[in-house]
Amino acid sequence: MAPPGPKPMRAGSSSVEETRSVLKNYQHNLALVFALKEINGDPNLLPNISLGFRIFNSYFDAKMTSKTTLSLLSSKHQFLPNFKCEALNTLIAVIGGLTSQISAHIGTRLSMYKIPQLTYGSFSPVQGNQLLIPSMYQMVPNEATQYMGVIRLFHHFRWTWIALFAQEDDSGDRFMEVLVPMLSENDICVDFTARLPAQKYVANDGNDFLRHEEFFATYFDNKANVWFVYGEDSSMLSLRIVLLLGPFFSYPPVHKVWIVTCHWDFASVAGQRLWDIETFHGALSIAVHSNQPPGFNRFLQSVSPSSAKGDGFIQDFWEQAFRCALKLSTIQGDKEMCTGEEKLESLPGILFEMSMTGHSYNVYNAVHAVAHSLHAIYVSTFKHRSMGKWRILEFYNVQPWQLHHFLRNIKFNNTAGDTVCFDENGELNVGFDVTNWVTFPNGSFARVKVGRLDPQAPPGNELTLHDDQIVWHRTFNQLVPLSVCNERCPPGYSKKKKEGEKFCCYDCAPCPEGTIAQDEDMVACMKCPQDQHANNKKKECISKVFSFLSYKEILGIALALLSIFFSVITALVLGIFIKNQETPIVKANNRSLTYILLISLLLCFLCSLLFIGKPSQLTCLLRQTAFGIVFSVALSSVLAKTITVVLAFMATKPGSRIRRWFGNRMATSVVLFCSSIQAGICTLWLSTSPPFHDMDTHSIAGEIILQCNEGSATMFYSVLGYMGLLATASFTVAFFARKLPDSFNEAKFLTFSMLVFCSVWVSFLPTYLSTKGKFMVAVEIFSILASSAGLLGCIFTPKCYIIVLRPELNTRDQLIRRTLFSLS
Known part of the structure; x- marks a missing residue:
């Protein structure tokens, strides 16, 4: 100027x-x-x-x-x-x-x-x-702004498999040196790179293009649907010549998404006005902002x-x-005058x-x-x-x-x-336009602004695109083209690297149990929150169902009805014994122990109801301790009854000193002593590490188990162990006393009842430890009901039979005769 x-x-x-x-x-x-x-x-x-x-x-x-x-x-x-x-x-x-x-x-x-x-x-x-x-x-x-914008463009359309074209000169070398590492850092792979001949704007014999024939023929048929081209106007002319030569060398049709930098202009020399430009239909350009x-x-x-x-x-x-x-002097051939x-x-x-x-x-x-x-x-x-x-x-x-x-x-x-x-570097302080090239059959084209690249915007928001305004090449049927090494992994799958290939090429592996992949091409599956679990297709987390033994389900109803049924039966037996308390069969073998045993069995049946329903802090404190103490009273009563049978036989021998120990005071002492030990264990348990309300989110997929945490496993198994000790002692004494002469064969009934009790609880432990959730609770309830019913049935069924159906056998004479018969 x-x-x-x-x-x-x-x-x-x-x-x-x-x-x-x-x-x-x-x-x-x-x-x-x-x-x-x-x-x-x-x-x-x-x-x-x-x-x-x-x-x-x-x-x-x-x-x-x-x-x-x-x-x-x-x-x-x-x-x-x-x-x-x-x-x-x-x-x-x-x-x-x-x-x-x-x-x-x-x-x-x-x-x-x-x-x-x-x-x-x-x-x-x-x-x-x-x-x-x-x-x-x-x-x-x-130029760095353009590179950043192109990478944002690739991310926006999720293109990860790109072909790069650059002009064959120093600027093309710098482009490759800068952009290839940037693409890799942003999880984008380069399928192949190609260099465009540095065509000049003067006559050219075409040799530059012919020597690239074999190179372009190799790469025109590839998986990359997006071709990013860096060059200037001259390289645009070079590329168009290469594309024109394609059919003569049997190149496959080129239907790609062209991404070009601002250096390019969709221009031709006069001789190229009739060349087809349909190949570039739908191209996107990071263009110099214009108005x-x-x-x-x-x-x-x-x-x-x-x-x-x-x-x-x-x-x-x-x-x-x-x-x-x-x-006139310039007219050549058939040219007309302007x-x-x-x-x-x-x-x-x-x-x-x-x-x-x-x-x-x-x-x-x-x-x-x-x-x-x-x-x-x-x-x-x-x-x-x-x-x-x-x-x-x-x-x-x-x-x-x-x-x-x-x-x-x-x-x-x-x-x-x-x-x-201008900024401090002497560069125009402005962004770029994103333009869409739309070609027409008559050789004309239109630039449509479909977005804006603003380097001053916050990181990640530099690129603004209007997807609905973009026209893609006709072969893509107006769908967003894919440009990936392989099909994307669907939700529910994560990417698995293929050995020996670029990181953009991968297999799809299903998510492990308990994890999900909500989007396509997830690098790794994600764990669900503790209160949620993966659905069947591993696509999303859904809320877990709260699980506990409820009164509203068949198993809970059945166990509750059984508990109430046995409680009613125990109450009827107690009523029968109280009504016939003066009869010999009730008086035999300590009437007070019989009442204590029946009441403890009644409470055992009822305490099983503490295990049904939604756990609370109160039920968690009571269920194991109440069960342990009540069951210990029942076992202590059985032990006292067994000891009473043994002492009664020994007291009948002439000159026996056992007679002084024989009586209600001894039986009561056995019950109180044995029960107080269990009560002490439970008191220690509640004062040091009491049970509490807890949720188990891991044991069963899709469920949150509402349960009672025992607090101290040592104390819990101490309670069970002590009951086992009482049961073993009662069974041992009853076993050795089973042939002693007593009225109505009570020693045999006690032995058999303890055999049933021990069998139930021996099978309880492995079953209890191998189950989870409400089924674990159901196993314990069943064990309580089965063992209690065993004691009730084995000890009291024969007596109730005599009292109700054979009252003629419930007399003093019959009692003496049966005892003498046993002695003979």
């Missing part, structure tokens, strides 16, 4: 005839001209001052770029760097170039003169280091060869775009777009940035001063290096409403 002058310089020239041009790039020139028209026509911005410009073509060639840069440092019509004769034609800033390499070539030369350079195309972070080229300002945000300045479309409609005097590019553009000739009235809007979008593209928008903003910086110098120079002619001349002598301070701190809103400012 030239310094401020009395009138704009809108001319440009091309010293080398192009054989292949990217026509769409001509819009960059028009954007510059449009911006200068706005600035020079604005009375509030640089009043009475006009800006001029010169445009040079670098041909994407290092040699031409160097020559062009030196031309900028020379006088207008002479190639003498560092020698300038025009006072009003001093270079103040440079806008360019479109690619990284061209920008670097320009920057390394301009930095020596501290001339500001505003790059409107791509520029890699390494080359853009401000320590290397401090005079450079980038109209495109840092539409008011009046730009109208300005483009007014462009024609007659209105662009001094434009050294329009003839070449017009002839290639409309396939005609502006001058009328000059052709309209740019009639051109397909692949050759020229009527809306401002991202790169053109960057040029537009760059021009305004320079103008606003000059305006800031203008204001600071002439503030509070009269604007004399010599002051204007002083302003014309502003040096390029003076612009840096104002460019770094510039901040303004352009006519499109966007804020333009």
Whole structure:
């Protein structure tokens, strides 16, 4: 850009005839001209001052770029760097170039003169280091922002199997070095990598593409449905040539999701206007943010060869775009003459777009940035001063290096409403647009904004997408494409690594018992909370059912009815004995012990009800201790009865001293002594480690067992052990006394009852320890009922039979006769 002058310089020239041009790039020139028209026509911005410009073509060639840069440092019509004769034609800033390499070539030369350079195309972070080229300002945000955005895009659609394409040059090497590790760190695998030939915008014999034929043929048929391409406009042309050659080499059709960076523009040279672009339908681009300045479309409609005097590019553009000739001397073959009235809007979008593209928008903003910086110098120079002619001349002598301070701190809103400012690295402080390329059969296409990439957003929220607005390639039937190494693991399964393959390739293993996988592709199955368990398909946790022996279920009802039934039977037996308490069979073998035994058995049947129903703190304290004490009283009574039989026989011998021990006092002492030991054990248990209400969430899947924790297993088994000791003692004494002569064979009945009791409780322990939950409680209730019923039935059934059905045997004479008969 030239310094401020009395009138704009809108001319440009091309010293080398192009054989292949990217026509769409001509819009960059028009954007510059449009911006200068706005600035020079604005009375509030640089009043009475006009800006001029010169445009040079670098041909994407290092040699031409160097020559062009030196031309900028020379006088207008002479190639003498560092020698300038025009006072009003001093270079103040440079806008360019479109690619990284061209920008670097320009920057390394301009930095020596501290001339500001505003790059409107791509520029890699390494080359853009401000320590290397401090005079450079980038109209495109840092490339690292794009990488982060693409990874967020992959995560959003859950694409983990990607193909990478990069331009075959230094920038492509840096891309691979940076992105491949980033993908791996974010759980994304690279299926394969490919390099695109570095095609130039001049004639090419095609050998670069033919030598890649075998390479591309190998990889065009692969599992990756997403192809991420890094390159610049020239590599777009190269890729299109490779795709065009595909059918001639029997390549399979290419139906992929193309992801491209902001460096790309969907552009073609004139000869490619008829090439099919359907392959790129549905592509997604991390595009340079663009907007539409008011009046730009109208300005483009007014462009024609007659209105662009001094434009050294329009003839070449017009002839290639409309396939005609502006001058008779240039007519070749069957070309017709151009009328000059052709309209740019009639051109397909692949050759020229009527809306401002991202790169053109960057040029537009760059021009305004320079103008606003000059305006800031203008204001600071002439503030509070009269604007004399010599002051204007002083302003014309502003040096390029003076612009840096104002460019770094510039901040303004352009006519499109966007804020333009640079960060501390000299990069434009703006995000990217996510655009969707929609192609049409007539060769045109549309860019649809479907999202936004904002590097200033909180981590994880940088990318915003509108999925419903995205159009995918037609082969995907508008479903979100999959790009994975293998099918995703469904819920209920977790990923299992395949040996020798990339981590994105895996098998699916069902979740172990008690764990779930709610989503697809879970790395590991998760355990459910303690109050929940996995459903049958291992997809979700569901609440566990509270489990306890309830009065509402058949087992609880049956055991409760049995308990009540035996309690009623025991009460009836007690009633019978009380009613017939004066009869010999009731008086025989200590009537008081009989009552104590019956009452303790009644309480044993009733205490089994403490085990049924939802456990509480009170029932947990009572159930084992009450059962232990009551059962000990019953066993003590049986032991006392057995001892009474033995002592009664021994007391009948002449001169026996046992007679003094014989009587109710001895029997009562046995019962009290034996029961008090059990009561002491239970008291110690309750005072040291009492039972408490507890929940077992692990023993049975899907259930939370409401139970009574015994507190101290030692004390619990001490209670059982003591009852076992009493039972063993009673059985032993009764066994040895079974043949002693007594009335109604009571010793035999006691022996048999204790045999039943011991059998029940010996089988109880292994059964009790092998069951869980309510069935454990049911086993203990059954053992209580069975052993108590055994004592009741074996001891009292024969007596009740005699009392109720054979009362003639319940006499004193019959008692004496049976005793004598036993002695004989």
